[in-house]
Amino acid sequence: MAMIKKLKEKFSKLIAKKDKFKVKPKENKLNKSAASYENSKKTIPGAQETAVANTKFSHPEGLRQGRAALEELPYGYDHDKIVLQVRDPRWIHAYWEIRNQTLDSLKASLRDDFHRARRVLRVYDVSNINFNGKNANSFFDIQINEFANSWYIDTNGPGRSWCVDLGLMLPDGRFITILRSNVVQTPLDGPSWITDEEWMIPDDMFARLYGMGFGLGKSSPVGKAWTERLRQEIFSSGVSSSPVRKALKERSFWMRVDCELIVYGATEADAKVTVQGQPVNLRPDGTFTLRYYLPDGKQVIPVKAVSADKLEERTITPTVTRETR
Amino acid sequence: MHKGYLCLVLHGHLPFVRHPEHENFLEEDWLYEAITETYVPLISVFEGLCRDNIDFRITMTLSPTLISMLSDSLLQERYLKHINKLIELSQKEIERTKWQPEFKKLALMYFDRFSLARDTFLTYNRNLVMAFKKFQDLGKLEIITCGATHGFFPLMDVCRDSVRAQVQVASRHYESVFGRRPRGIWLPECGFCPGHDEILKEAGIRFFFTDSHGVLHGSPRPKYGVFAPVYCKGTGVACFGRDLESSKQVWSSIEGYPGDYNYREFYRDIGFDLEFDYIRDYIHPDGVRINTGIKYYRITGTGNNKEAYVPEWARDRAASHAGNFMFNRQKQVDYLYNLMKKKPMIISPYDAELFGHWWYEGPMWLDFLFRKVACDQDEIRMITPSEYLEENPRNQVITPSLSSWGYKGYSEMWLQGTNDWIYKHLHMASNRMSELANSHPRAGGLLLRALNQALRELLLAQSSDWAFILGTGTHTSYAVRRTKDHLLRFTKLYEEIKANAIDESWLADIEYKDNLFPGIDYKAHSGC
Numbered sequence: 001m002a003m004i005k006k007l008k009e010k011f012s013k014l015i016a017k018k019d020k021f022k023v024k025p026k027e028n029k030l031n032k033s034a035a036s037y038e039n040s041k042k043t044i045p046g047a048q049e050t051a052v053a054n055t056k057f058s059h060p061e062g063l064r065q066g067r068a069a070l071e072e073l074p075y076g077y078d079h080d081k082i083v084l085q086v087r088d089p090r091w092i093h094a095y096w097e098i099r100n101q102t103l104d105s106l107k108a109s110l111r112d113d114f115h116r117a118r119r120v121l122r123v124y125d126v127s128n129i130n131f132n133g134k135n136a137n138s139f140f141d142i143q144i145n146e147f148a149n150s151w152y153i154d155t156n157g158p159g160r161s162w163c164v165d166l167g168l169m170l171p172d173g174r175f176i177t178i179l180r181s182n183v184v185q186t187p188l189d190g191p192s193w194i195t196d197e198e199w200m201i202p203d204d205m206f207a208r209l210y211g212m213g214f215g216l217g218k219s220s221p222v223g224k225a226w227t228e229r230l231r232q233e234i235f236s237s238g239v240s241s242s243p244v245r246k247a248l249k250e251r252s253f254w255m256r257v258d259c260e261l262i263v264y265g266a267t268e269a270d271a272k273v274t275v276q277g278q279p280v281n282l283r284p285d286g287t288f289t290l291r292y293y294l295p296d297g298k299q300v301i302p303v304k305a306v307s308a309d310k311l312e313e314r315t316i317t318p319t320v321t322r323e324t325r
Numbered sequence: 326m327h328k329g330y331l332c333l334v335l336h337g338h339l340p341f342v343r344h345p346e347h348e349n350f351l352e353e354d355w356l357y358e359a360i361t362e363t364y365v366p367l368i369s370v371f372e373g374l375c376r377d378n379i380d381f382r383i384t385m386t387l388s389p390t391l392i393s394m395l396s397d398s399l400l401q402e403r404y405l406k407h408i409n410k411l412i413e414l415s416q417k418e419i420e421r422t423k424w425q426p427e428f429k430k431l432a433l434m435y436f437d438r439f440s441l442a443r444d445t446f447l448t449y450n451r452n453l454v455m456a457f458k459k460f461q462d463l464g465k466l467e468i469i470t471c472g473a474t475h476g477f478f479p480l481m482d483v484c485r486d487s488v489r490a491q492v493q494v495a496s497r498h499y500e501s502v503f504g505r506r507p508r509g510i511w512l513p514e515c516g517f518c519p520g521h522d523e524i525l526k527e528a529g530i531r532f533f534f535t536d537s538h539g540v541l542h543g544s545p546r547p548k549y550g551v552f553a554p555v556y557c558k559g560t561g562v563a564c565f566g567r568d569l570e571s572s573k574q575v576w577s578s579i580e581g582y583p584g585d586y587n588y589r590e591f592y593r594d595i596g597f598d599l600e601f602d603y604i605r606d607y608i609h610p611d612g613v614r615i616n617t618g619i620k621y622y623r624i625t626g627t628g629n630n631k632e633a634y635v636p637e638w639a640r641d642r643a644a645s646h647a648g649n650f651m652f653n654r655q656k657q658v659d660y661l662y663n664l665m666k667k668k669p670m671i672i673s674p675y676d677a678e679l680f681g682h683w684w685y686e687g688p689m690w691l692d693f694l695f696r697k698v699a700c701d702q703d704e705i706r707m708i709t710p711s712e713y714l715e716e717n718p719r720n721q722v723i724t725p726s727l728s729s730w731g732y733k734g735y736s737e738m739w740l741q742g743t744n745d746w747i748y749k750h751l752h753m754a755s756n757r758m759s760e761l762a763n764s765h766p767r768a769g770g771l772l773l774r775a776l777n778q779a780l781r782e783l784l785l786a787q788s789s790d791w792a793f794i795l796g797t798g799t800h801t802s803y804a805v806r807r808t809k810d811h812l813l814r815f816t817k818l819y820e821e822i823k824a825n826a827i828d829e830s831w832l833a834d835i836e837y838k839d840n841l842f843p844g845i846d847y848k849a850h851s852g853c
Contacts, residue, residue, distance in 0.1 A: 045536075045734040048576040050797075052676050055591065055683050056339065056355060057794055058616055071813050077753050083483055085748070086727060088735035095749050150745060182483055185519075187727035187735070192544035210541055210550055254629060260421070260600060276423075291417075291603065293425045 082166050082179040089158035089189035094121065095150035096166055096179055106168070106178070117168035119146050122175060123153055126183055127161040133177070141169065158189040259322055263301060264289040270308040276301055294322050327668070327706040329658030330713060331698070332565070333691075334534065334674035336511050337364070338388035338475055340790035340807075341841055345399055349610050352803055356394050357407045360453065361618060363681035364395075365442045366688035368449075368456045371465065374695055381465055381695040382707040385457065385677065386511035388471040389498045390788070392454050393841040396502075401451040408446065411439045414607045414617060418595070421603075427633040428621050434636060435619050458503055467709035469509035470499045470530075473842070476787035477739045479518040479727060480748065484755035486762075486852045487787065489524045490780065493849035496528045498842055508711050509533065513789050514739070515567070515674075515730035522557035522564075532563040532710045534674060539728035540566030548721050552661055552669035554713070555723045564725045565710055570657065571673040574650060582646040583684035587638040590622040590631055591683060620685075643686040647693035655704045670713055671705075674730075732796075744795035750812050751787060755850075757819050758783050762851035765822075774836065775827045776847035779818040781839050783850075786811035811839075 082096035107114045120143055124136035144151060155162055166179040191210060267273060269286035282288050302317040339359060344350040374381050387395075394400050418432035449456045460466035472478065473494040481487045492510070499507040509532045510525060517535045525533060532554065540551050547555050551566030575582055582588075596608055596617040608615050622631035623639070654671060661669035680687030698707055731738035740748075761776060768776050786808055794804035814835055821827045 044732065045538075046730055046732040046738070048573075048581075049676065049730050050732045050738065052576075052679050052683050053793065054797055056359070056676075056678050057352075057790070057800075058354065058358070071809070073750050073809055073812055077749075083748070083752060085480055085483065085736070085740060087737050087740050088733060091737075093740055093745060095745070097749065184482075185727075188542045188544070191541055192546050194545040256598075258600075260603070291421055293422050293428065295424050299424060 080179055082164065082181045084162065084164055084181040084184045086184050086186055087152065089187050090154060090156055092153050092155055092162055092164075092184060092186065093150065094153060094164050094166075094181060097149065098166075098178060102178065106176070110168070110170070110176075113170050114168070117170050117176075119144050119148075120167055120169045120175070121151060121153065122165040122167060122177075123155065124163045124165070125155075125157065125160055126163045127185075131163055131183065133180075136163075143169075155186060158186050161185045257324075259294040259324075261292045261294040261299070261320055262289060263292070263303065263318065265303060265316075267305040267314075268307060271305045272308075273303065273305045275303050294320065296322050296324050326703065328662040328704050329654075329669040329671065329706075330708040331654055331658075331671050331705045332384060332673065332708055332710060332713070333382075334384045334386075334511070334672065335367075335677040335680065336386045336471075336674060337391055337677035338386060338471060338513075339391050339394065340788045341390040341393060341474065341785060341839075343394060343397060343400055343838075343840070345838060351609055351613070351615065353400065353403065354407075354615065356400060357404050358616070358618060359678055359682060360395075360404060360446070361408065361411070361439065361442045362685075363678050363688075364453055365445045366681045367677070367691075368445055368453065369441065370688050370692045370695075371456075371460050373692065375460075375463065375465070377696075379696055379699045381699065382467075382709050382712070383465070383695075384467045384469060384509070384709050386469050386471050387454065387457060388475055388511075388513075389473045389495045390475065390841065392498070392502055395454050396452050397840075398451075404446065405443070405451070408439055408443045410607060411618060412436065412443065415439055415619065418619065427635075431621050431634060431636075432619075439618075454502060461503065467509070467711055468499075468503065468507070469511055470495045470507040471511045472513040473498065474784040474788045475513040475790060476784070477514050477516050477729070477736070477789035477792065478512055478521055479516045479729065479736050480739055480792075481751075481755070481787065482518045482520075484752055484759070485520075485524065486759045486850050487755040487783070488521055489527070489852065490758075490850040491784065491787070492524050492528045492530070494780075494784065494842060494845055496530065497844065497846070497849075501844055511674075515539075515728070516736070516789075517564075517725055517729070518727050519557075519724050522560045522562040525562050526560040530562065532565060532714065534565045534567060534672065535725050536567050536728050536730040536734060537569050538734055539725045540564060540723075542726040542728070543723040544726075545723055547723055549665055549667065549669070551672065552665065553667065553717070553720060554670065554710070555721050555725065558722050558724045561722075563710070563714055563720065565670070565672050566725075567674055567730070568671045571650070571654060571671055572675070574653060575673075575675060575679070582642075582650075582690065583679075583687070584624065585642050585646070586624045586626055587635070587642045588624055589620055589634050589639065589685040590624045591620070591685075593620055593622045593631055595619045595621070639686050640689065643690040644693045647690050647697055650690075650694060651697050651702065651705070655702060658705055668717075670708070738796050739789055739792040741796055743798050743801075744792045747792060747795070747808055750808075754783050754786065754812055754815050754819075758815075758847075758850045759852055761819065761822060762847050762849075766848075766851075768847070771827050771829060771832075772822065773847075775818055775822050775832055777845050778832060778836055778839070779815055779822070780845055780847045780850055781842060782811045782815040782818065782835070784842075785839060786815065814839075 076097045078099055079097060080099050080102050082094055085093050087093050110117070120141045122139055122141050124131065124139045126136055129135055129137065142151065142153065153164070161183055162185070163183045164181040165177045167175050167177040169175055263275065264287070266287040267282070269282060269284060271282070271286070273280045273282060273288060275290055280288050280290065298319065298321045300317060300319050302315055304313060304315040306313045339355055342350070342352045342355060344353065415432055415436040419429060419436060422428040422432050446453065457466060457468060461468050472491040474491065476487065476491050478488050478491070495510070496507050506529050508530065510530050512533050515534060515536050517533070517539050537551050540547050540555060543555065551568055554563045554565045556563055573581065594616040596604060596615050605612065607617055621634060623634040625632045657671065658669055680691060698705060727735065729735055758780060761779060765772065765776060791804040791808045795801050
């Protein structure tokens with residue numbers, strides 16, 4: 001378990017690093033490193049990949065005016081449809097659309113019952129069967145409001161098949177299906193219990209390989225501890241139906257001050273000029289500008305111009321001292 | 326005698342970003358940065374190895390959108406302009422840092438580096454894809470394909486015609502570029518859903534990769550874990566599972582190499598650090614500060630204080646990290662060989678832009694690693710998946726599990742509160758595309774152009790990159806815009822085709838803007 005703890009620390013630093021560059025570009029901040037590395041305590045598979053992938057997309061936006069206003073996508077497509085997708089071994093997502101005509105005809109046939117009915121998602125476990133609407137292994141209901149058009153469903157059932165009806169629960173307990181979804185299968189959240197006959201695997205060997213597969217070397221704990229660990233990591237987001245990650249706010253006040261020196265001047269356009277002994281290119285009108293980072297200390301800067309016929313010369317020597325306290 | 330194999334995989338991808346309608350477009354910088362910081366340095370490493378007769382093997386994805394951008398003449402022209410500006414800036418920096426010798430040295434380093442990027446770019450006639458093709462033809466590099474526009478397949482499972490189109494368009498595009506069909510694919514975001522192996526098989530693809538749990542949680546249990554590929558039940562397409570130990574060694578920010586205090590700091594760039602008037606010619610014309618690629622500091626420590634980068638120290642660290650990586654693989658292979666009584670295969674995949682863009686010393690580290698593996702040991706052999714399968718054709722048959730290498734290992738990165746609204750539109754467009762393809766078995770002329778463009782627009786809308794950016798929850802406006810633009814263009818085409826009223830001048834305009842996959846065939850979406 002000490003290994004796991006260590007790993008978790010490693011990850012949390014990485015995640016903190018990722019948060020570093022969530023800067024508000026409009027403020028034109030110069031420095032993003034807030035130096036707070038003690039953020040998230042969770043070990044999350046894929047967090048590193050997310051962090052690196054994000055650096056591919058540098059996003060300094062802000063000045064987007066002048067671009068044509070967007071046309072909008074339609075709210076719906078005037079059809080009756082519910083679609084189910086798998087988010088992870090435990091959660092599935094449903095979105096749906098019901099046509100007004102469909103609701104109107106239900107209203108007409110159910111009359112008052114329609115308004116007293118509750119809108120419900122009925123989630124069927126249809127693992128290993130050919131579902132006909134009546135033969136589900138089990139089901140549970142989720143009450144939703146009539147304005148919802150999507151839902152995250154906690155099945156608590158990895159490695160199972162699911163189908164969802166959107167329907168009405170009438171006061172007398174009758175359930176009326178409005179829409180039926182496609183069938184999806186959640187993945188297992190651990191190793192399969194099926195070991196095929198031809199390739200019988202000694203359990204201890206698999207356990208060691210499994211441990212190494214997750215990068216913890218030969219002494220890694222296996223079996224129950226592993227399943228537990230995965231469960232905590234992947235499902236620690238709690239019971240929220242709309243799991244959106246939030247960036248943690250950090251205190252990150254900062255300031256930076258630097259100095260540069262601009263040396264500029266003018267002479268005859270065909271003269272030769274050197275600054276600290278190094279030749280300088282003149283503009284066609286005989287002017288020149290040089291710009292330097294100015295470190296602490298004293299800089300003596302002899303600027304020398306020699307006429308084209310080499311008969312005359314002038315030297316002017318500014319001396320600049322920077323002292324930062 | 327060697328006891329095991331090491332398979333390095335770099336996944337190279339960027340979404341299609343090309344805006345001929347704007348003279349400057351910020352997001353096009355994603356490509357220019359990747360060329361300068363990742364792709365040119367990798368090519369230089371491969372060239373050096375070939376020059377010194379060092380045998381090496383590496384596997385790389387070049388996604389179809391990345392290939393399309395690298396070979397696009399407008400973007401090539403713009404890159405040349407971009408790199409010329411950078412060379413100019415580095416020259417100014419050499420002067421400005423005159424009284425700061427430790428920085429002046431770095432300014433000179435960037436001047437050399439940018440000049441090398443321009444030279445390499447011009448040497449390959451502006452098309453870097455040809456450089457990679459050269460190393461593939463030499464047998465050192467295996468280039469694999471990807472989804473046509475990097476659509477996340479598990480969330481397209483309800484419209485498998487679209488998964489098929491992503492795979493078919495990609496493999497034909499690959500063939501037109503490299504002169505043969507692709508043998509392998511990097512599933513976008515490593516996202517595998519059982520059953521999609523059938524679609525790969527149809528396209529003649531022999532192998533793909535999953536994250537560790539894709540294989541480990543497959544059924545029946547994989548006898549050798551992730552250390553030998555498995556064949557998918559029913560199709561025989563090979564699946565290689567990722568080794569997390571070697572991945573973490575590179576990724577993790579503490580023991581992981583890129584976090585070393587001597588390495589270059591990614592977040593301190595002169596585009597943000599220097600005085601506005603001086604830098605304004607090299608940032609966005611709107612005055613928005615951006616990264617220029619010139620960065621003077623080393624990571625130094627965890628605090629705000631950063632010190633100057635010292636290239637020699639970083640180089641030493643890269644060499645010792647390469648040695649450490651090899652040592653750990655030797656130990657790993659030795660242990661596994663005794664356990665398995667068979668040579669293990671270690672699969673180490675990384676995002677290509679980890680090397681050079683994020684981890685500045687990454688390409689150098691790779692160079693050291695290749696040289697050490699070739700010269701200093703004989704326990705590990707570097708290999709490509711195709712070579713492995715040639716030598717080890719007998720493998721276990723299982724059904725790998727739904728999985729991805731994204732946040733939390735499944736689909737949540739692309740399916741959460743901030744991006745789940747896109748799917749009702751994407752799925753609707755998929756169904757409409759199938760309808761169009763099936764109802765027009767033989768189209769020609771203007772109709773053919775409209776149908777082909779409809780498929781381009783659908784594919785572009787499906788890029789997982791938009792959902793990814795929406796999922797991070799910050800700076801989302803470009804991703805929202807791209808998702809909507811392509812869906813709206815698709816819908817307009819769908820309606821015009823149905824009404825037999827195709828607006829030719831508008832069609833010509835979007836053909837000119839979204840010009841990728843010139844040889845696309847809309848029938849790739851017809852489901853057979």
